[in-house]
Amino acid sequence: MDWAEKYRPMHLADILGNGSAVRQIVDWAKTWTPDSRPLLFTGKPGIGKTSAALALARDMGWEVLELNASDARTKAIIERVAGNSSTTTSLFGAGRKLIIIDEVDNLEGNADRGGARAIADILKEAKQPIVLIANDAYGVSDSIRRLCDPVPFRAIGVSTLQKRMKEICRLEDIACGEDALSAIAESSAGDMRTAVNMLFGSSTGKTSISAGDINTAQKDERATIFDLVGGVFAGAPDRELQKLSFECDEKPDSVMQWIEESIPLMHDPKRRIRAYGRISRADVYLGRTMRRQYFTLWRYATSMMTLGVASENAGAGFRTRIMPPSRWKRMSTAKKQKTVRRTLAASLAEGYSIPESQIQSQYLDLLSRFAEKDPAAFCERHNLDVDQMTIILHDKAAAAAAVKTVQQAAKERDMKVKKMAASKKAEMRKLEEQLEALRMQEPPVPETPPAAEELPLEEPPDEKKLAPKQATLDFF
Amino acid sequence: MDVSPEIWIEKYRPKNLAEVVGQQDVVERLRSYVATKALPHLLFTGSAGVGKTTCAVALAREMFGDTWNMNFRELNASDERGIDVVRNQIKQFARTAPLGDATFKILFLDEADALTQDAQAALRRTMENYAETCRFILSCNYSSKIIDPIQSRCAIYRFRPLTDEAISEEIGRIAKKEGITVDEGAYVAITYVSLGDMRKAINALQGAAIVSDHVTAENIYAITSNAKPQEITDLLSRCLEGDFETAERMLHGLMYDKGIAPNELLNQLYREISRSETLDRRLKVDLIDHLGEADFRMSEGADTDIQMDALLARIVRAGMN
Numbered sequence: 001m002d003w004a005e006k007y008r009p010m011h012l013a014d015i016l017g018n019g020s021a022v023r024q025i026v027d028w029a030k031t032w033t034p035d036s037r038p039l040l041f042t043g044k045p046g047i048g049k050t051s052a053a054l055a056l057a058r059d060m061g062w063e064v065l066e067l068n069a070s071d072a073r074t075k076a077i078i079e080r081v082a083g084n085s086s087t088t089t090s091l092f093g094a095g096r097k098l099i100i101i102d103e104v105d106n107l108e109g110n111a112d113r114g115g116a117r118a119i120a121d122i123l124k125e126a127k128q129p130i131v132l133i134a135n136d137a138y139g140v141s142d143s144i145r146r147l148c149d150p151v152p153f154r155a156i157g158v159s160t161l162q163k164r165m166k167e168i169c170r171l172e173d174i175a176c177g178e179d180a181l182s183a184i185a186e187s188s189a190g191d192m193r194t195a196v197n198m199l200f201g202s203s204t205g206k207t208s209i210s211a212g213d214i215n216t217a218q219k220d221e222r223a224t225i226f227d228l229v230g231g232v233f234a235g236a237p238d239r240e241l242q243k244l245s246f247e248c249d250e251k252p253d254s255v256m257q258w259i260e261e262s263i264p265l266m267h268d269p270k271r272r273i274r275a276y277g278r279i280s281r282a283d284v285y286l287g288r289t290m291r292r293q294y295f296t297l298w299r300y301a302t303s304m305m306t307l308g309v310a311s312e313n314a315g316a317g318f319r320t321r322i323m324p325p326s327r328w329k330r331m332s333t334a335k336k337q338k339t340v341r342r343t344l345a346a347s348l349a350e351g352y353s354i355p356e357s358q359i360q361s362q363y364l365d366l367l368s369r370f371a372e373k374d375p376a377a378f379c380e381r382h383n384l385d386v387d388q389m390t391i392i393l394h395d396k397a398a399a400a401a402a403v404k405t406v407q408q409a410a411k412e413r414d415m416k417v418k419k420m421a422a423s424k425k426a427e428m429r430k431l432e433e434q435l436e437a438l439r440m441q442e443p444p445v446p447e448t449p450p451a452a453e454e455l456p457l458e459e460p461p462d463e464k465k466l467a468p469k470q471a472t473l474d475f476f
Numbered sequence: 477m478d479v480s481p482e483i484w485i486e487k488y489r490p491k492n493l494a495e496v497v498g499q500q501d502v503v504e505r506l507r508s509y510v511a512t513k514a515l516p517h518l519l520f521t522g523s524a525g526v527g528k529t530t531c532a533v534a535l536a537r538e539m540f541g542d543t544w545n546m547n548f549r550e551l552n553a554s555d556e557r558g559i560d561v562v563r564n565q566i567k568q569f570a571r572t573a574p575l576g577d578a579t580f581k582i583l584f585l586d587e588a589d590a591l592t593q594d595a596q597a598a599l600r601r602t603m604e605n606y607a608e609t610c611r612f613i614l615s616c617n618y619s620s621k622i623i624d625p626i627q628s629r630c631a632i633y634r635f636r637p638l639t640d641e642a643i644s645e646e647i648g649r650i651a652k653k654e655g656i657t658v659d660e661g662a663y664v665a666i667t668y669v670s671l672g673d674m675r676k677a678i679n680a681l682q683g684a685a686i687v688s689d690h691v692t693a694e695n696i697y698a699i700t701s702n703a704k705p706q707e708i709t710d711l712l713s714r715c716l717e718g719d720f721e722t723a724e725r726m727l728h729g730l731m732y733d734k735g736i737a738p739n740e741l742l743n744q745l746y747r748e749i750s751r752s753e754t755l756d757r758r759l760k761v762d763l764i765d766h767l768g769e770a771d772f773r774m775s776e777g778a779d780t781d782i783q784m785d786a787l788l789a790r791i792v793r794a795g796m797n
Contacts, residue, residue, distance in 0.1 A: 193629060
C-alpha cells in the first residue's frame with residue numbers, strides 16, 4: 001500500500017501543523033446544529049484538508065458521504081446523492097452524516113453544468129453537517145463561498161514535516177539520517193503527501209537512506225526560477241542559460257514575468273530600453289505561439305527573454321534582487337475586485353430588473369446616490385456584503401457600518417420572533433391547563449349546550465397544538 | 477526472409493529494465509520497486525523518445541511476469557482528452573481486481589498533459605480511491621501542465637534527453653543484430669539528427685538501412701532531410717562575411733537540389749546559431765530574432781522563397797554592423 005494512504009492521519013489530533021484550523025473544526029462539530037453554516041477548507045494540495053474532513057467524521061462517529069470530481073457532478077446527480085441525504089437523517093439512530101464535497105473549485109467545467117448552483121441550493125437546505133474542500137478559495141463560485149465559513153489550511157512547517165518523517169522511518173524500520181530528512185522536508189515545500197511519497201520512493205528496497213538517495217529520487221536536481229533569473233542578470237554563459245531554461249520547470253510566460261520584474265532596476269537607461277526591446281520581442285513570440293498554437297516559436301521567445309536580456313546587461317555589473325512578479329499580487333487583487341463587482345451588478349440587476357451590463361456601465365453612480373441616503377436599507381434590500389457595499393459607497397468604514405446595522409436588525413428580529421413564539425407557547429400551555437381544570441371541575445354533561453365564552457377557549461388550542469407538532473416532525 | 481518488415485522501434489524495445497539505456501538513475505529506482513513489489517503512483521516527465529513508455533512497459537513486465545498483459549493497460553490521453561475518459565474508461569479499469577497473483581494493476585496514461593484541467597481534477601481522487609487495486613503511471617512532456625494536486629500524489633521521475641553515447645551504443649547493438657555496417661561518420665550524423673530522441677535515431681537508422689546495408693553519414697542526412705552540419709556552418713559564415721550571392725546559391729542548392737524543407741533549415745540554423753561559442757552575444761540574439769520572424773511569417777503562409785532570401789539579406793546586414 002502506498003504510504004500516503006497508509007499514513008493518512010486517522011484522527012483530528014493527528015493532523016499536523018494546522019492547530020487553529022483543527023480547533024475551529026472541532027468547535028464547529030461540537031456545537032453543530034442544523035442552523036450551523038457549512039465549512040469551506042482551503043489550501044494547497046497535500047496539507048491535510050481531505051484527511052481532516054475524514055478524521056472529523058471518524059472522531060464524531062458520523063457517517064461519511066463523499067462527492068468529488070471523479071464522480072459526475074451535474075445538478076441532477078448532486079441533488080440525487082447529496083440532496084436526499086442532506087435533508088433526511090439516517091434511518092437508524094440519531095447518527096449524523098457528514099457530507100464532504102471535494103474539489104469545489106473544479107465545478108465550472110461543462111461536464112458539471114449546473115453543479116455550483118445545485119451545491120449552493122443544498123447548502124441552504126441541508127440538515128446535515130457539510131464540509132467543502134478547495135485548493136483555491138477564489139476558484140469557488142461566489143454563491144457557494146458566501147454560504148460557508150472559511151477554514152484556511154497552511155503549508156506545513158519544515159520541522160513538523162521532519163518530525164513526522166522520522167516517525168514514519170521508525171515505524172518502517174528504516175535508518176534515516178538528519179540530512180536526508182531535512183532534504184525531504186525542504187524540497188517538499190510544505191506538502192506532506194509529497195514528503196511521504198518522496199520518503200517512500202527513496203527508501204523502497206533499502207534499510208537506510210542518506211541525503212544522496214533523496215536527490216536522485218526527486219525533482220530537486222532541476223533548476224529553479226531563481227537560478228535562471230539570477231543567471232540572466234549575472235551574465236552566465238549562453239550554454240549555461242540554455243541549460244537552466246531547459247531545466248527550469250516554469251511556464252515561459254511566468255519566466256518572462258520574473259525576468260521583467262528586474263529590468264526596471266537596471267541603472268543605464270540605454271541598456272534598460274534595449275532589454276525592454278528584447279523582452280517585448282519575447283512577448284510577441286509567446287503571443288504568436290499561443291494564438292497560432294505553433295509551438296516552434298517558443299524557442300525564439302525563450303532565447304529573446306534569456307539570451308536577449310542577458311546580452312543587453314552584459315558587463316554592467318548589475319546584480320538583481322530576484323523577486324516574484326509583482327503583477328501576480330496585483331492580478332489576484334484585481335481578480336477579487338472583478339468578482340465583487342460582477343456579483344454586485346448581479347444583485348442590483350435582479351433588484352431593479354435592469355441588465356447587468358447596463359448596471360455596470362450606466363447605473364452604478366446613480367445607485368450610489370441612493371445608497372448614500374440610507375446605506376443600511378439599501379444593503380438590506382439587495383442583500384449585499386461589505387465588499388459590495390464598499391464599491392457602492394466608496395467608503396469601507398461606512399460599508400461595514402451599514403452591514404453591521406443590517407445584521408443587528410436581523411438578529412433583533414430573530415430574537416423577537418423567538419420571544420413571540422415562546423410567549424405564545426406559554427400562553428397556549430396556560431389555556432390548556434385552564435381547560436383541563438375546567439374538565440376536572442365539571443364532568444361532561446353532553447346535553448348542556450356549551451357556554452358562549454367557552455368556545456374561543458377551546459378553538460385556538462386545537463389549532464395551535466397541531467402546528468408545533470408538525471415543526472418537530474420536520475426537525476427530526 | 478521477413479514477410480513484412482518489422483518496425484525496429486518495436487522490435488528492439490527493451491523487454492526488461494536492465495536493457496533500458498541512458499536512464500540509469502531512473503532505472504535503478506524502478507528496479508527497487510520491482511524488488512519490493514511495492515509501487516507508488518509515478519509521474520514520468522521528459523521529451524519524446526527518451527524511454528518513458530519503454531520504462532513503464534518494462535516495469536510492468538518485471539512486476540507481473542506472465543500476467544503483465546492483463547494487469548497493465550496503456551491509455552493515450554491525447555486521443556480522448558475529456559473528463560468522460562476519466563469517469564468511464566479509467567475508473568472501469570482501476571476498480572476491477574487484479575488478475576493472477578498480482579496485488580495491484582498498473583494504468584499507464586501516456587501524454588497525460590493533454591488531459592483537460594477538468595479531467596485531471598477528476599483523476600486525482602480516482603488515483604486515491606483505487607490506490608489499493610491500481611497504480612497510475614502518468615507520462616508527459618512538461619510537468620508544469622500537470623495540476624499540482626496530481627504532482628503531489630506522484631513520485632516524479634524526470635527523464636533526460638539521451639546522451640550521444642547512449643544513442644550510439646543502442647544503434648551499434650541494433651546494427652550488429654541486423655548485420656549492417658555503420659560508418660563512424662554515420663554515428664555522428666545519427667546523434668546530430670536525433671537530438672537525444674531514441675525513436676528518431678532508430679528510425680533514421682532503419683530508413684538508411686533500407687537504402688543500403690552500409691550506412692553512411694550521407695545516407696542519414698538524406699533520409700532525414702537534414703542538411704549536413706558543415707553546409708549550415710558554411711551558409712552562415714558566407715552571410716556574415718557579406719557574400720550574399722554565394723549564400724543565396726547555397727540556399728537554393730539545399731532547398732531545391734536536396735529538397736530540404738525551409739523550416740527544417742530554420743531548425744538547423746537556429747541550432748547552429750544558438751550553440752555557437754564564437755558569435756558576439758548581441759549579434760546572436762539579433763540573428764535569432766530574424767530567424768523567429770521568418771519562421772512566423774512562413775507559418776502564416778508567406779512565400780518561403782522571398783522570406784528565406786530576405787532572411788539571408790538580414791543576416792548579411794547584421795554581420796556588417
